[in-house]
Amino acid sequence: xxxxxxxxxxxxxxxxxxxxxxxxxxxxxxxxxxxxxxxxxxxxxxxxxxxxxxxxxxxxxxxxxxxxxxxxxxxxxxxxxxxxxxxxxxxxxxxxxxxxxxxxxxxxxxxxxxxxxxxxxxxxxxxxxxxxxxxxxxxxxxxxxxxxxxxxxxxxxxxxxxxxxxxxxxxxxxxxxxxxxxxxxxxxxxxxxxxxxxxxxxxx
Amino acid sequence: xxxxxxxxxxxxxxxxxxxxxxxxxxxxxxxxxxxxxxxxxxxxxxxxxxxxxxxxxxxxxxxxxxxxxxxxxxxxxxxxxxxxxxxxxxxxxxxxx
Numbered sequence: 040x041x042x043x044x045x046x047x048x049x050x051x052x053x054x055x056x057x058x059x060x061x062x063x064x065x066x067x068x069x070x071x072x073x074x075x076x077x078x079x080x081x082x083x084x085x086x087x088x089x090x091x092x093x094x095x096x097x098x099x100x101x102x103x104x105x106x107x108x109x110x111x112x113x114x115x116x117x118x119x120x121x122x123x124x125x126x127x128x129x130x131x132x133x134x135x136x137x138x139x140x141x142x143x144x145x146x147x148x149x150x151x152x153x154x155x156x157x158x159x160x161x162x163x164x165x166x167x168x169x170x171x172x173x174x175x176x177x178x179x180x181x182x183x184x185x186x187x188x189x190x191x192x193x194x195x196x197x198x199x200x201x202x203x204x205x206x207x208x209x210x211x212x213x214x215x216x217x218x219x220x221x222x223x224x225x226x227x228x229x230x231x232x233x234x235x236x237x238x239x240x241x242x243x
Numbered sequence: 244x245x246x247x248x249x250x251x252x253x254x255x256x257x258x259x260x261x262x263x264x265x266x267x268x269x270x271x272x273x274x275x276x277x278x279x280x281x282x283x284x285x286x287x288x289x290x291x292x293x294x295x296x297x298x299x300x301x302x303x304x305x306x307x308x309x310x311x312x313x314x315x316x317x318x319x320x321x322x323x324x325x326x327x328x329x330x331x332x333x334x335x336x337x338x339x340x
Contacts (some may be wrong), residue, residue: 108251122305123250123325136295178255193251194258 049073050160050221053229055241059155061233068168068235071228074161074213077129084124084150092149099145108191110204119191119204127202127215132156160221164228165211168235173212175231177203179211197227244318249296249325250305264288265296265310265326268333292316298326 040089049055084092093104102113105120112118128220130138133196146152164173170181175196178184191204202215209215216224229237247253267288270280293316299309310328313319 123307123327178257192303193306194254200303 042178047075049075050218051162052226053225054162054239055163056239057241058236058239060229060239062236065236067238068166069132069164069172069232069237070162070166070240071237072240074163076132077156077161078132078135079155079159079215080128080139080142081121081153081155082118082126082128082142082150083153088149089124092146094151097144105191108193110189110191110206119202121191121202124191127155129161131155158218158220159215160224162210162214162216162221162224162228164214165209166238168232169210169212172228172235173203173213174225179203181210183208183210183218185228196224198222199227244320245312246299246309246320247323247325248301248304248307248309250307251301254301254304256268258301259309260302262298262300262308265298265329294321 042126055132096104100116102111104118105111108120110117110119121127139152142152164184179194188205189206193202199220205212245253246259267284270284280296293314295315297311299311301307308327310324312321328335
């Protein structure tokens with residue numbers, strides 16, 4: 040049988056090429072790009088094994104798994120809180136191509152690991168208008184006094200379930216959206232942001 | 244109305260789904276009067292005024308079931324606990340049932 044490989048294809052084709060959307064004069068006040076080339080794995084601790092999992096992760100990654108909505112990162116692997124006894128791990132696909140299997144081999148006793156690499160679309164949003172645009176669809180206070188780098192929230196954006204986290208003070212936010220909803224999410228984001236001018240740069 | 248999720252913090256009502264009375268307990272199916280007890284458990288609900296314990300689900304958040312103690316007249320919320328912990332402590336203390 041022929042050896043077939045599946046082609047990686049974005050759920051949001053509009054994010055795969057450079058473009059300027061909406062207001063054309065002046066610098067774009069919203070910058071959007073899809074984050075690609077990442078391994079994304081969801082983690083759910085087995086019943087009563089959360090403590091053992093956290094101990095094993097600490098040994099392996101030199102990291103404390105967060106028990107509050109936070110993101111921690113060490114050695115190129117980020118762990119995000121994703122609900123009680125649940126997390127999402129994100130890392131470079133080139134370094135960890137089979138990250139779920141890697142985690143199962145090392146930590147399978149304590150938790151279940153599910154590859155989400157083709158199930159979630161990660162969209163990075165930055166620029167001076169980012170808070171204002173996000174506020175049109177996300178019912179959370181993202182003011183720096185309430186939401187800071189490495190804070191994580193599970194919520195919805197324009198009625199679409201998302202995980203949102205902040206990665207720097209510029210500010211830069213990342214949304215993880217179910218792949219099937221990613222284009223609806225983009226529809227909302229591009230409509231809400233066009234008044235400010237959106238710069239789309241292809242994924243990194 | 245806003246609910247302070249013990250995991251996610253203070254969130255708007257539209258992130259939650261209401262299930263209902265959190266005080267009912269599933270009867271033991273081995274009880275001799277199990278049929279009558281299950282009819283009560285499934286269909287009979289009090290309609291209290293004032294403080295009540297209810298189950299809410301954080302649907303657009305952490306997907307945890309919560310037990311919310313709320314005044315149904317004023318919507319004042321007195322406490323929010325993860326349903327898992329409530330259930331575990333009832334099991335260990337043998338409360339209700």
